[in-house]
Amino acid sequence: MMSLNSNPEKSSSSEHSGSLISRASISVLEDQSIDSFKMKLSSSVSPPLAKVMSKGDQAFLLLAFIACTTSVAFTSFVITAVPTLLAMGRAASSFAKLADTARQELPSTLAAIRLSGMEISDLTLELSELSHEVTEGVNKSAKAVQAAEAGIRQIGTLAHQQTLSMIDERASLPEISLQPVVAGAAKKTSHAIGRASKTLMNIITGGGDKDEDS
Numbered sequence: 001m002m003s004l005n006s007n008p009e010k011s012s013s014s015e016h017s018g019s020l021i022s023r024a025s026i027s028v029l030e031d032q033s034i035d036s037f038k039m040k041l042s043s044s045v046s047p048p049l050a051k052v053m054s055k056g057d058q059a060f061l062l063l064a065f066i067a068c069t070t071s072v073a074f075t076s077f078v079i080t081a082v083p084t085l086l087a088m089g090r091a092a093s094s095f096a097k098l099a100d101t102a103r104q105e106l107p108s109t110l111a112a113i114r115l116s117g118m119e120i121s122d123l124t125l126e127l128s129e130l131s132h133e134v135t136e137g138v139n140k141s142a143k144a145v146q147a148a149e150a151g152i153r154q155i156g157t158l159a160h161q162q163t164l165s166m167i168d169e170r171a172s173l174p175e176i177s178l179q180p181v182v183a184g185a186a187k188k189t190s191h192a193i194g195r196a197s198k199t200l201m202n203i204i205t206g207g208g209d210k211d212e213d214s
Contacts, residue, residue, distance in 0.1 A: 144204055151200035155193075162192040 166188055 147203045148200070151203040154203075155196035155200055158196050158199075159189075159192055162188065
């Protein structure tokens with residue numbers, strides 16, 4: 001009976017120790033499997049990462065990034081510069097049209113300006129000649145007025161002298177008849193007035209000296 005009782009205890013202890021051993025072996029196996037998995041994973045991942053992080057690849061990636069950034073900046077610059085370029089093109093075409101118009105109209109404008117200058121100079125000359133003629137006419141008119149005044153004075157003196165001489169002659173004659181005396185006096189007076197008017201006309205026209213000499 002004691003042997004039977006001792007066997008179950010041994011069997012239970014052996015079972016307990018077996019379970020501990022099995023658990024320990026399982027944990028060891030798990031640790032080994034995890035370590036081996038990590039080793040495999042590190043061995044499978046580390047070579048591509050090493051390749052990616054090489055200096056040549058880093059330089060290539062940097063150049064690619066710079067190229068992309070430059071292309072994006074250039075594209076944005078072109079997009080923003082298109083309206084400005086179009087405006088510059090329109091301004092250039094407008095300037096070209098203005099230059100063509102000026103080239104076509106400038107000769108006619110210069111000819112018109114030259115013609116206007118010639119007309120102004122001719123008008124100035126005509127005005128100067130007209131002013132000279134007006135001055136000469138005024139001077140001639142003043143001379144004619146002076147000559148008329150002198151002729152009137154001469155006519156007055158001649159008529160006065162003729163009247164006085166006729167009065168003296170008639171005073172010295174005997175008293176015969178008044179009608180022939182009055183008729184003769186009227187004739188002489190009219191003759192004197194005619195001579196005086198003729199002399200005045202000659203003085204005004206400038207031929208008074210010739211008539212008086214004749």
